[in-house]
Amino acid sequence: MKKSVVLFLLINLSVFGQTKFTVYFDTASYQLDKIESNRLEEFLNNEELKITQIVGFCDFRASNAYNYNLSKNRALFVRNFIGENTNQTSIEIIAKGEDFQQDTNLALNRKVEIHYDEYSVKKDSGVLEDHFGQETDLERQVSLAKVGDKLILKNLYFYNRSGIVVRESKPILVELATILDQNPNLKIEIQGHICCQKGKDVEDTAKVRALAVYNYLVYKGIAKNRLSFKSFGSSKPIHKIPERNEDERNENRRVEIQIIEN
Template sequence: MKYLLLLFGLLLSAQEKASFYFDFDQDTFNPKQNELFLSWLNKDETREILVINGYCDWYGTYEYNDTLAYKRIHTVHEQLKLKNSIFFTSDLKINGYGERVQTRKERRHNRRVDVFYNVFPEKIKKEEKVVYDDPEVYTGQKISDEPIPVNKINKEFQPVDPEELIHLEAIPNRYANAKVGDKLVMKNLYFYDRSGIFVPESLPVMEELLDFMVSNPKAKIEIQGHICCQLGEDPEDIALIRAIAVHNYLVANDIDDSRLLYKSFGSSQPIHKIPEKNEKERNENRRVEILILEN
Protein backbone atom coordinates (compact mmCIF):
# COMPACT_ATOMS: atom_id res chain seq x y z
CA MET A 1 0.00 0.00 0.00
CA LYS A 2 2.85 2.40 0.84
CA TYR A 3 4.34 2.02 -2.63
CA LEU A 4 0.94 2.51 -4.32
CA LEU A 5 0.52 5.75 -2.43
CA LEU A 6 4.04 6.69 -3.40
CA LEU A 7 3.32 6.17 -7.11
CA PHE A 8 0.05 8.06 -6.85
CA GLY A 9 1.75 10.90 -5.04
CA LEU A 10 4.32 11.29 -7.82
CA LEU A 11 1.57 12.47 -10.11
CA LEU A 12 0.81 15.34 -7.75
CA SER A 13 4.24 16.19 -6.38
CA ALA A 14 6.41 19.15 -7.35
CA GLN A 15 10.14 19.02 -7.91
CA GLU A 16 12.31 20.73 -5.33
CA LYS A 17 16.04 21.30 -4.92
CA ALA A 18 18.31 21.48 -1.87
CA SER A 19 21.97 22.51 -2.04
CA PHE A 20 24.56 21.49 0.53
CA TYR A 21 28.00 23.07 0.67
CA PHE A 22 31.46 21.84 1.60
CA ASP A 23 34.60 23.56 2.85
CA PHE A 24 37.62 23.83 0.59
CA ASP A 25 39.02 20.40 -0.35
CA GLN A 26 36.59 18.58 1.99
CA ASP A 27 34.14 15.75 1.24
CA THR A 28 32.44 15.70 4.65
CA PHE A 29 30.24 18.39 6.17
CA ASN A 30 31.50 20.94 8.64
CA PRO A 31 29.43 21.17 11.85
CA LYS A 32 27.12 23.95 10.68
CA GLN A 33 26.46 22.33 7.32
CA ASN A 34 25.88 18.97 8.99
CA GLU A 35 23.28 20.58 11.25
CA LEU A 36 21.47 22.07 8.26
CA PHE A 37 21.66 18.86 6.26
CA LEU A 38 20.22 16.81 9.12
CA SER A 39 17.45 19.37 9.58
CA TRP A 40 16.47 18.87 5.94
CA LEU A 41 16.97 15.10 6.08
CA ASN A 42 14.74 14.65 9.14
CA LYS A 43 11.79 16.73 7.96
CA ASP A 44 8.43 14.98 8.32
CA GLU A 45 7.70 14.45 4.65
CA THR A 46 8.04 11.73 2.04
CA ARG A 47 10.49 12.46 -0.78
CA GLU A 48 11.67 10.72 -3.90
CA ILE A 49 15.21 11.56 -5.01
CA LEU A 50 15.52 12.18 -8.75
CA VAL A 51 19.01 13.61 -9.31
CA ILE A 52 22.17 14.11 -7.23
CA ASN A 53 24.80 16.40 -8.76
CA GLY A 54 28.26 17.08 -7.30
CA TYR A 55 30.50 20.07 -8.03
CA CYS A 56 33.93 21.48 -7.12
CA ASP A 57 35.63 24.82 -7.55
CA TRP A 58 38.34 25.25 -10.18
CA TYR A 59 41.31 24.73 -7.87
CA GLY A 60 43.14 21.44 -8.57
CA THR A 61 43.35 19.08 -11.53
CA TYR A 62 40.32 17.77 -13.44
CA GLU A 63 41.00 14.24 -12.21
CA TYR A 64 41.30 15.28 -8.58
CA ASN A 65 38.12 17.36 -8.64
CA ASP A 66 36.15 14.68 -10.49
CA THR A 67 37.02 12.27 -7.67
CA LEU A 68 36.25 14.87 -4.99
CA ALA A 69 32.84 15.59 -6.53
CA TYR A 70 31.87 11.91 -6.30
CA LYS A 71 33.12 11.71 -2.72
CA ARG A 72 30.81 14.59 -1.84
CA ILE A 73 27.94 12.85 -3.59
CA HIS A 74 28.72 9.68 -1.62
CA THR A 75 28.51 11.62 1.67
CA VAL A 76 24.99 12.78 0.83
CA HIS A 77 23.83 9.56 -0.85
CA GLU A 78 24.76 7.34 2.10
CA GLN A 79 22.76 9.51 4.50
CA LEU A 80 19.75 9.54 2.21
CA LYS A 81 19.70 5.75 2.07
CA LEU A 82 19.22 5.55 5.84
CA LYS A 83 15.86 7.36 5.86
CA ASN A 84 12.69 5.28 5.50
CA SER A 85 10.77 8.31 4.25
CA ILE A 86 13.17 8.83 1.35
CA PHE A 87 12.99 6.79 -1.86
CA PHE A 88 15.03 6.83 -5.04
CA THR A 89 13.54 6.95 -8.51
CA SER A 90 14.24 3.87 -10.63
CA ASP A 91 16.29 5.99 -13.02
CA LEU A 92 18.16 7.97 -10.36
CA LYS A 93 20.80 10.17 -11.99
CA ILE A 94 24.10 10.77 -10.20
CA ASN A 95 26.38 13.26 -11.92
CA GLY A 96 29.86 14.24 -10.77
CA TYR A 97 30.78 17.40 -12.66
CA GLY A 98 33.99 18.18 -10.79
CA GLU A 99 35.08 21.61 -11.92
CA ARG A 100 33.93 21.08 -15.50
CA VAL A 101 30.63 22.84 -14.89
CA GLN A 102 30.92 26.12 -12.99
CA THR A 103 27.43 27.25 -12.03
CA ARG A 104 28.39 30.18 -9.81
CA LYS A 105 30.70 33.16 -10.23
CA GLU A 106 32.42 32.77 -6.85
CA ARG A 107 34.19 29.46 -6.49
CA ARG A 108 33.07 28.76 -2.92
CA HIS A 109 29.51 28.47 -4.23
CA ASN A 110 30.59 25.61 -6.49
CA ARG A 111 31.77 23.33 -3.66
CA ARG A 112 28.42 21.64 -3.25
CA VAL A 113 25.97 18.82 -3.91
CA ASP A 114 22.53 19.56 -5.37
CA VAL A 115 19.66 17.16 -4.64
CA PHE A 116 16.55 17.29 -6.85
CA TYR A 117 13.51 15.53 -5.44
CA ASN A 118 9.73 15.24 -5.35
CA VAL A 119 7.72 15.99 -2.20
CA PHE A 120 4.22 14.66 -1.58
CA PRO A 121 1.72 17.52 -1.14
CA GLU A 122 -0.08 16.05 1.85
CA LYS A 123 3.18 16.12 3.79
CA ILE A 124 4.32 19.63 2.88
CA LYS A 125 4.17 22.27 5.55
CA LYS A 126 4.93 25.51 3.75
CA GLU A 127 5.64 27.41 6.89
CA GLU A 128 8.52 25.04 7.61
CA LYS A 129 10.18 25.37 4.21
CA VAL A 130 13.87 26.15 4.50
CA VAL A 131 16.03 27.82 1.86
CA TYR A 132 19.40 26.09 1.90
CA ASP A 133 21.06 28.15 -0.81
CA ASP A 134 22.45 30.54 1.76
CA PRO A 135 25.97 31.91 2.47
CA GLU A 136 26.04 30.55 6.02
CA VAL A 137 25.80 26.99 4.70
CA TYR A 138 29.17 26.70 3.07
CA THR A 139 31.48 28.15 5.70
CA GLY A 140 30.42 26.69 9.02
CA GLN A 141 31.91 29.72 10.72
CA LYS A 142 28.83 31.89 11.29
CA ILE A 143 28.33 32.64 14.98
CA SER A 144 24.93 34.33 14.96
CA ASP A 145 22.63 36.47 12.85
CA GLU A 146 23.56 39.48 14.95
CA PRO A 147 27.22 39.16 16.01
CA ILE A 148 27.88 40.64 19.43
CA PRO A 149 30.99 42.83 19.59
CA VAL A 150 33.67 41.38 21.83
CA ASN A 151 33.60 44.45 24.05
CA LYS A 152 30.08 43.55 25.21
CA ILE A 153 29.55 41.22 28.17
CA ASN A 154 26.51 39.03 28.70
CA LYS A 155 25.80 39.60 32.38
CA GLU A 156 24.23 36.14 32.74
CA PHE A 157 27.58 34.50 32.09
CA GLN A 158 29.73 36.46 34.52
CA PRO A 159 31.69 34.40 37.07
CA VAL A 160 30.29 34.19 40.58
CA ASP A 161 33.41 35.79 42.04
CA PRO A 162 33.69 39.31 40.54
CA GLU A 163 37.37 39.44 41.51
CA GLU A 164 38.07 36.76 38.91
CA LEU A 165 36.11 38.48 36.16
CA ILE A 166 38.11 39.57 33.13
CA HIS A 167 36.41 42.75 32.01
CA LEU A 168 36.30 42.41 28.24
CA GLU A 169 35.01 45.95 27.84
CA ALA A 170 38.41 47.16 29.08
CA ILE A 171 40.24 45.31 26.31
CA PRO A 172 40.45 47.56 23.24
CA ASN A 173 39.96 46.16 19.78
CA ARG A 174 43.45 45.92 18.28
CA TYR A 175 42.20 47.11 14.91
CA ALA A 176 40.34 50.16 16.25
CA ASN A 177 43.19 52.63 15.74
CA ALA A 178 44.74 50.95 12.71
CA LYS A 179 45.69 53.25 9.84
CA VAL A 180 45.88 52.60 6.12
CA GLY A 181 49.03 50.58 5.47
CA ASP A 182 49.15 49.03 8.95
CA LYS A 183 49.61 45.27 9.11
CA LEU A 184 48.44 43.31 12.15
CA VAL A 185 49.15 39.67 13.01
CA MET A 186 46.08 37.68 14.04
CA LYS A 187 47.64 36.37 17.24
CA ASN A 188 46.24 33.18 18.75
CA LEU A 189 44.56 32.21 15.48
CA TYR A 190 44.98 28.44 15.18
CA PHE A 191 43.80 25.86 12.65
CA TYR A 192 43.61 22.10 12.64
CA ASP A 193 46.69 20.54 11.08
CA ARG A 194 47.08 21.20 7.34
CA SER A 195 43.59 22.63 7.01
CA GLY A 196 41.59 25.86 6.91
CA ILE A 197 39.34 24.82 9.81
CA PHE A 198 39.57 27.00 12.93
CA VAL A 199 40.00 25.39 16.31
CA PRO A 200 37.25 26.61 18.69
CA GLU A 201 39.72 28.65 20.73
CA SER A 202 40.32 30.87 17.69
CA LEU A 203 36.77 32.23 17.51
CA PRO A 204 37.45 35.24 19.82
CA VAL A 205 40.23 36.28 17.44
CA MET A 206 37.81 36.07 14.52
CA GLU A 207 35.14 37.94 16.47
CA GLU A 208 37.57 40.79 17.12
CA LEU A 209 38.22 41.22 13.39
CA LEU A 210 34.50 40.91 12.64
CA ASP A 211 33.70 43.55 15.27
CA PHE A 212 36.15 45.93 13.59
CA MET A 213 34.66 45.33 10.13
CA VAL A 214 31.10 45.85 11.44
CA SER A 215 32.04 49.01 13.35
CA ASN A 216 34.00 50.45 10.42
CA PRO A 217 31.80 49.95 7.34
CA LYS A 218 34.26 51.77 5.06
CA ALA A 219 37.22 49.60 6.04
CA LYS A 220 38.78 47.33 3.41
CA ILE A 221 41.45 44.75 4.19
CA GLU A 222 43.77 42.24 2.60
CA ILE A 223 44.04 38.91 4.41
CA GLN A 224 47.57 37.54 4.05
CA GLY A 225 48.52 33.93 4.70
CA HIS A 226 52.02 32.72 5.65
CA ILE A 227 53.58 29.34 6.43
CA CYS A 228 56.66 28.22 8.31
CA CYS A 229 59.37 25.64 8.10
CA GLN A 230 60.10 25.34 4.39
CA LEU A 231 61.58 27.69 1.84
CA GLY A 232 60.13 27.99 -1.63
CA GLU A 233 56.62 26.98 -2.68
CA ASP A 234 53.66 26.03 -0.52
CA PRO A 235 52.74 22.74 -2.27
CA GLU A 236 49.42 22.29 -0.45
CA ASP A 237 48.54 26.01 -0.52
CA ILE A 238 47.93 25.95 3.22
CA ALA A 239 48.65 29.69 3.54
CA LEU A 240 46.08 30.46 0.85
CA ILE A 241 43.51 28.07 2.32
CA ARG A 242 43.78 29.76 5.71
CA ALA A 243 43.52 33.26 4.26
CA ILE A 244 40.39 32.12 2.40
CA ALA A 245 38.98 30.66 5.64
CA VAL A 246 39.22 34.08 7.32
CA HIS A 247 37.65 35.67 4.23
CA ASN A 248 34.77 33.15 4.23
CA TYR A 249 34.12 33.66 7.94
CA LEU A 250 33.66 37.39 7.39
CA VAL A 251 31.44 36.91 4.33
CA ALA A 252 29.31 34.40 6.25
CA ASN A 253 28.80 37.04 8.91
CA ASP A 254 27.51 39.57 6.37
CA ILE A 255 30.70 41.47 5.52
CA ASP A 256 30.54 42.49 1.86
CA ASP A 257 32.96 40.53 -0.29
CA SER A 258 34.00 43.75 -2.07
CA ARG A 259 35.71 44.90 1.14
CA LEU A 260 37.98 41.85 1.30
CA LEU A 261 41.02 40.63 -0.57
CA TYR A 262 43.13 37.59 0.26
CA LYS A 263 46.63 36.54 -0.73
CA SER A 264 49.23 33.88 0.06
CA PHE A 265 52.88 34.71 0.64
CA GLY A 266 53.85 31.12 1.40
CA SER A 267 57.16 31.24 3.27
CA SER A 268 58.55 34.25 1.39
CA GLN A 269 58.09 36.69 4.30
CA PRO A 270 59.12 34.87 7.49
CA ILE A 271 59.42 36.77 10.76
CA HIS A 272 62.23 34.39 11.76
CA LYS A 273 64.85 32.95 9.45
CA ILE A 274 64.03 29.49 8.06
CA PRO A 275 64.75 26.88 9.32
CA GLU A 276 63.43 28.16 12.63
CA LYS A 277 65.24 27.43 15.88
CA ASN A 278 62.24 26.27 17.89
CA GLU A 279 58.47 25.80 17.94
CA LYS A 280 57.88 29.37 19.10
CA GLU A 281 59.55 30.72 15.96
CA ARG A 282 57.66 28.25 13.79
CA ASN A 283 54.33 29.35 15.32
CA GLU A 284 55.17 32.99 14.68
CA ASN A 285 56.06 32.30 11.05
CA ARG A 286 52.86 30.36 10.33
CA ARG A 287 50.38 33.19 10.63
CA VAL A 288 47.61 35.26 9.09
CA GLU A 289 48.08 39.03 8.86
CA ILE A 290 45.58 41.78 8.14
CA LEU A 291 46.69 44.68 5.92
CA ILE A 292 44.48 47.76 6.23
CA LEU A 293 43.74 49.02 2.71
CA GLU A 294 41.07 51.61 3.57
CA ASN A 295 39.63 52.85 6.82
Protein backbone atom coordinates in the same frame (compact mmCIF):
# COMPACT_ATOMS: atom_id res chain seq x y z
CA MET B 1 37.86 55.34 12.78
CA LYS B 2 35.93 54.71 15.98
CA LYS B 3 38.09 54.48 19.09
CA SER B 4 35.69 52.18 20.87
CA VAL B 5 33.83 49.25 19.39
CA VAL B 6 31.02 47.53 21.23
CA LEU B 7 31.08 43.78 20.66
CA PHE B 8 27.76 42.15 21.19
CA LEU B 9 28.69 38.56 21.95
CA LEU B 10 30.19 36.86 24.92
CA ILE B 11 31.04 33.46 23.53
CA ASN B 12 31.58 30.30 25.50
CA LEU B 13 32.16 27.14 23.46
CA SER B 14 31.82 23.59 24.74
CA VAL B 15 31.82 20.33 22.82
CA PHE B 16 28.54 18.45 22.47
CA GLY B 17 30.18 15.58 20.56
CA GLN B 18 30.07 14.16 17.09
CA THR B 19 26.76 13.57 15.36
CA LYS B 20 25.43 13.56 11.80
CA PHE B 21 23.01 15.31 9.47
CA THR B 22 21.49 13.53 6.45
CA VAL B 23 20.27 14.83 3.10
CA TYR B 24 18.43 12.76 0.49
CA PHE B 25 18.60 12.56 -3.30
CA ASP B 26 16.24 11.67 -6.14
CA THR B 27 16.79 8.42 -8.03
CA ALA B 28 20.02 8.44 -10.11
CA SER B 29 20.71 12.08 -9.15
CA TYR B 30 23.79 13.47 -7.41
CA GLN B 31 22.33 16.98 -7.01
CA LEU B 32 20.01 18.06 -4.22
CA ASP B 33 16.55 19.33 -5.04
CA LYS B 34 15.41 22.72 -3.72
CA ILE B 35 13.87 21.34 -0.52
CA GLU B 36 16.97 19.39 0.47
CA SER B 37 19.24 22.29 -0.52
CA ASN B 38 17.27 24.58 1.76
CA ARG B 39 17.51 22.05 4.59
CA LEU B 40 21.27 21.82 4.16
CA GLU B 41 21.69 25.59 4.00
CA GLU B 42 19.68 26.01 7.19
CA PHE B 43 21.81 23.34 8.88
CA LEU B 44 25.00 25.16 7.87
CA ASN B 45 23.73 28.37 9.45
CA ASN B 46 24.81 26.87 12.76
CA GLU B 47 28.24 28.49 12.90
CA GLU B 48 29.64 26.25 15.62
CA LEU B 49 30.12 23.11 13.51
CA LYS B 50 33.31 21.37 12.49
CA ILE B 51 32.43 18.99 9.66
CA THR B 52 34.75 15.99 9.72
CA GLN B 53 33.41 13.54 7.15
CA ILE B 54 30.94 13.28 4.25
CA VAL B 55 29.66 9.81 3.34
CA GLY B 56 27.70 9.05 0.16
CA PHE B 57 25.24 6.16 -0.32
CA CYS B 58 23.04 4.61 -3.05
CA ASP B 59 20.21 2.12 -3.20
CA PHE B 60 21.07 -1.32 -4.62
CA ARG B 61 19.64 -0.81 -8.10
CA ALA B 62 22.16 -0.66 -11.00
CA SER B 63 25.68 -2.08 -10.96
CA ASN B 64 28.16 -1.89 -8.11
CA ALA B 65 30.51 0.36 -10.10
CA TYR B 66 27.69 2.73 -11.08
CA ASN B 67 26.43 2.95 -7.50
CA TYR B 68 29.92 3.60 -6.15
CA ASN B 69 30.50 6.48 -8.56
CA LEU B 70 27.06 7.93 -7.92
CA SER B 71 27.55 7.84 -4.14
CA LYS B 72 30.95 9.52 -4.56
CA ASN B 73 29.45 12.25 -6.76
CA ARG B 74 26.75 12.85 -4.16
CA ALA B 75 29.37 13.26 -1.45
CA LEU B 76 31.42 15.60 -3.65
CA PHE B 77 28.34 17.68 -4.47
CA VAL B 78 27.63 18.13 -0.76
CA ARG B 79 31.26 19.00 -0.03
CA ASN B 80 31.20 21.67 -2.75
CA PHE B 81 27.91 23.01 -1.38
CA ILE B 82 29.46 23.25 2.09
CA GLY B 83 32.55 24.95 0.68
CA GLU B 84 30.42 27.60 -1.00
CA ASN B 85 28.46 28.32 2.18
CA THR B 86 31.13 28.04 4.89
CA ASN B 87 34.88 28.28 5.33
CA GLN B 88 35.19 24.48 5.54
CA THR B 89 36.69 22.81 2.49
CA SER B 90 39.13 20.14 3.70
CA ILE B 91 36.69 17.36 4.58
CA GLU B 92 37.14 13.60 4.25
CA ILE B 93 35.00 12.01 1.51
CA ILE B 94 33.80 8.39 1.70
CA ALA B 95 31.78 6.59 -1.01
CA LYS B 96 29.80 3.58 0.25
CA GLY B 97 27.87 2.85 -2.91
CA GLU B 98 25.37 0.12 -2.03
CA ASP B 99 27.72 -1.50 0.48
CA PHE B 100 25.76 -0.92 3.69
CA GLN B 101 22.62 -2.20 5.44
CA GLN B 102 19.90 -1.20 2.98
CA ASP B 103 16.59 0.13 4.22
CA THR B 104 13.44 -1.43 2.75
CA ASN B 105 12.36 2.12 1.86
CA LEU B 106 14.74 2.73 -1.05
CA ALA B 107 14.36 6.51 -0.79
CA LEU B 108 16.17 6.39 2.56
CA ASN B 109 19.21 4.77 0.92
CA ARG B 110 19.81 7.60 -1.56
CA LYS B 111 21.59 9.87 0.87
CA VAL B 112 24.66 11.65 2.14
CA GLU B 113 25.56 11.70 5.82
CA ILE B 114 27.44 14.74 7.13
CA HIS B 115 29.41 13.90 10.28
CA TYR B 116 30.35 16.83 12.46
CA ASP B 117 31.38 18.05 15.89
CA GLU B 118 28.90 20.45 17.43
CA TYR B 119 29.55 23.09 20.04
CA SER B 120 27.18 24.93 22.32
CA VAL B 121 27.24 28.71 22.09
CA LYS B 122 26.36 30.94 25.01
CA LYS B 123 25.47 34.46 23.95
CA ASP B 124 24.86 37.47 26.17
CA SER B 125 24.57 41.19 25.62
CA GLY B 126 27.52 43.34 26.55
CA VAL B 127 31.09 44.13 25.70
CA LEU B 128 33.44 41.37 24.63
CA GLU B 129 35.26 40.57 27.84
CA ASP B 130 38.89 41.51 28.23
CA HIS B 131 39.01 40.72 31.94
CA PHE B 132 37.24 43.91 33.08
CA GLY B 133 35.37 44.92 29.93
CA GLN B 134 38.30 46.89 28.55
CA GLU B 135 38.99 47.41 24.87
CA THR B 136 40.38 44.17 23.38
CA ASP B 137 43.90 43.99 21.98
CA LEU B 138 42.80 43.73 18.35
CA GLU B 139 40.35 46.59 18.78
CA ARG B 140 43.12 48.79 20.20
CA GLN B 141 45.46 47.91 17.36
CA VAL B 142 42.86 48.65 14.69
CA SER B 143 41.87 51.96 16.29
CA LEU B 144 45.50 53.14 16.23
CA ALA B 145 46.47 51.65 12.86
CA LYS B 146 47.37 53.70 9.80
CA VAL B 147 46.95 52.76 6.15
CA GLY B 148 49.59 50.17 5.28
CA ASP B 149 49.96 48.80 8.81
CA LYS B 150 49.84 45.02 9.26
CA LEU B 151 48.24 43.39 12.31
CA ILE B 152 48.66 39.73 13.25
CA LEU B 153 45.46 37.89 14.19
CA LYS B 154 46.94 36.42 17.36
CA ASN B 155 45.95 32.93 18.47
CA LEU B 156 44.13 32.23 15.19
CA TYR B 157 44.84 28.54 14.64
CA PHE B 158 43.61 26.02 12.06
CA TYR B 159 43.32 22.27 11.91
CA ASN B 160 46.35 20.69 10.27
CA ARG B 161 46.74 21.44 6.53
CA SER B 162 43.23 22.92 6.33
CA GLY B 163 41.25 26.14 6.36
CA ILE B 164 39.09 25.03 9.29
CA VAL B 165 39.53 27.22 12.36
CA VAL B 166 39.90 25.41 15.68
CA ARG B 167 37.04 26.12 18.05
CA GLU B 168 39.20 28.06 20.53
CA SER B 169 40.04 30.59 17.81
CA LYS B 170 36.47 31.28 16.65
CA PRO B 171 36.00 34.34 18.93
CA ILE B 172 38.86 36.05 17.08
CA LEU B 173 36.90 35.90 13.83
CA VAL B 174 33.75 37.07 15.60
CA GLU B 175 35.70 40.02 17.00
CA LEU B 176 37.20 40.91 13.61
CA ALA B 177 33.79 40.78 11.91
CA THR B 178 32.30 43.04 14.58
CA ILE B 179 35.15 45.55 14.31
CA LEU B 180 34.60 45.74 10.54
CA ASP B 181 30.86 46.08 11.06
CA GLN B 182 31.35 48.96 13.48
CA ASN B 183 33.91 50.71 11.22
CA PRO B 184 32.25 50.90 7.78
CA ASN B 185 35.17 52.80 6.18
CA LEU B 186 37.68 50.13 7.13
CA LYS B 187 39.07 48.02 4.28
CA ILE B 188 41.58 45.21 4.80
CA GLU B 189 43.68 42.69 2.94
CA ILE B 190 43.86 39.26 4.60
CA GLN B 191 47.33 37.76 4.24
CA GLY B 192 48.22 34.11 4.79
CA HIS B 193 51.65 32.76 5.77
CA ILE B 194 53.05 29.29 6.43
CA CYS B 195 56.02 27.96 8.35
CA CYS B 196 58.63 25.28 8.08
CA GLN B 197 59.38 25.10 4.36
CA LYS B 198 61.08 27.36 1.87
CA GLY B 199 59.87 27.67 -1.69
CA LYS B 200 56.41 27.01 -3.10
CA ASP B 201 53.40 26.44 -0.85
CA VAL B 202 52.53 23.17 -2.62
CA GLU B 203 49.10 22.72 -1.00
CA ASP B 204 48.27 26.46 -1.05
CA THR B 205 47.65 26.27 2.71
CA ALA B 206 48.36 29.96 3.26
CA LYS B 207 45.87 30.92 0.55
CA VAL B 208 43.25 28.48 1.85
CA ARG B 209 43.47 30.01 5.32
CA ALA B 210 43.35 33.60 4.12
CA LEU B 211 40.37 32.67 1.97
CA ALA B 212 38.69 31.00 4.96
CA VAL B 213 38.87 34.26 6.92
CA TYR B 214 37.61 36.19 3.87
CA ASN B 215 34.67 33.80 3.40
CA TYR B 216 33.74 34.02 7.08
CA LEU B 217 33.66 37.83 6.98
CA VAL B 218 31.54 37.82 3.80
CA TYR B 219 29.20 35.30 5.45
CA LYS B 220 28.87 37.69 8.40
CA GLY B 221 27.72 40.45 6.07
CA ILE B 222 30.94 42.39 5.40
CA ALA B 223 30.88 43.77 1.84
CA LYS B 224 33.31 42.06 -0.55
CA ASN B 225 34.62 45.42 -1.81
CA ARG B 226 36.06 46.01 1.66
CA LEU B 227 38.02 42.77 1.65
CA SER B 228 40.76 41.08 -0.32
CA PHE B 229 43.08 38.17 0.40
CA LYS B 230 46.59 37.13 -0.58
CA SER B 231 49.03 34.30 0.10
CA PHE B 232 52.69 34.94 0.86
CA GLY B 233 53.47 31.28 1.50
CA SER B 234 56.75 31.15 3.41
CA SER B 235 58.30 34.18 1.68
CA LYS B 236 57.89 36.57 4.65
CA PRO B 237 58.71 34.63 7.81
CA ILE B 238 59.04 36.38 11.17
CA HIS B 239 61.70 33.83 12.14
CA LYS B 240 64.34 32.28 9.91
CA ILE B 241 63.40 28.93 8.35
CA PRO B 242 63.94 26.26 9.57
CA GLU B 243 62.55 27.49 12.86
CA ARG B 244 64.24 26.53 16.11
CA ASN B 245 61.11 25.54 18.05
CA GLU B 246 57.31 25.28 17.97
CA ASP B 247 56.82 28.85 19.18
CA GLU B 248 58.70 30.15 16.15
CA ARG B 249 56.76 27.83 13.85
CA ASN B 250 53.46 29.10 15.31
CA GLU B 251 54.50 32.72 14.75
CA ASN B 252 55.48 32.03 11.15
CA ARG B 253 52.24 30.16 10.29
CA ARG B 254 49.99 33.16 10.75
CA VAL B 255 47.22 35.27 9.23
CA GLU B 256 47.65 39.03 9.16
CA ILE B 257 45.41 41.87 8.09
CA GLN B 258 46.79 44.91 6.31
CA ILE B 259 44.90 48.19 6.60
CA ILE B 260 43.97 49.34 3.08
CA GLU B 261 41.60 52.19 4.01
CA ASN B 262 40.31 53.51 7.30
